[in-house]
Amino acid sequence: MTEASLSVPLRLRVARVLTEVLAPLVVLMTVLLVAGVATAGWPRGLLLGSVGGAVGAGIPLTVLVAGLRTGRYGDRHVTRREERPLLMVIGLISVLTGIGSMAFLGAPRDLLIVMGALLLGVVITLVITLVWKVSAHAACAAGSAVILVNLFGPALLSAAVPVAAVGWSRVALGDHTRAQVIVGTALGVAVVTGTLIATG
Secondary structure (H helix, E strand, O other), X not given: OOHHHHOOOHHHHHHHHHHHHOOHHHHHHHHXXXXXXXXXXXXXXXXXXXXXXXXXXXHHHHHHHHHHHHOOOOOOOOOOHHHHHHHHHHHHHHHHXXXXXXXXXXXOHHHHHHHHHHHHHHHHHHHHHOOOOOOHHHHHHHHHHHHHHHHHXXXXXXHHHHHHHHHHHHHHOOOOXXXXXXXXXXXXXXXXXXXXXXXX
16 A cells, blocks of 8 residues: 555545445446346356346446547546546447347346346436436446345345445545435436336
8 A cells, every 4th residue: 555545534545445346337237247147047147147248338338448548538437527428328329239139149028127227227317417417326326226126125225335335435535416426316216116117
């Protein structure tokens, strides 16, 4: 650990770790793997989840890394709102491609619904981002928590803990206001819950 890192308050170091570990692309890929196994069994579900994650989240991640190297994006969390729309459009196309790939491979309906909820979340977040910097971290974490509870029951209500943790981290780092985190959380819950009800 460097002297510079030691000079950073512990709360900020913890916030940075939470922000990285619970970043949207990381959460999405993890949830797709879990949902794949839960809905299609092992090892087919792992394959389907991997395809969905690689296409739906892997492509935006590749674009983001390339953009960081060329200076198109200021940081890996795309803090500046004006940098977000293009990446979200790419994410939208990627999720659509992921859904198509998984449907082609015969993914179960429940897994396709998960992807559909993610797609709708990207669309709504994109629209809001055009005028206001809503927290994508919070929206993704909250929506993913709803998916896990839907798949595994009330026992996974503990998924609310990382939702709160990532929300706290975004405010602690000064990347979002409390309002942006609260709206992001509500957005994630509403989109996924609405999708599940509409397709149930």
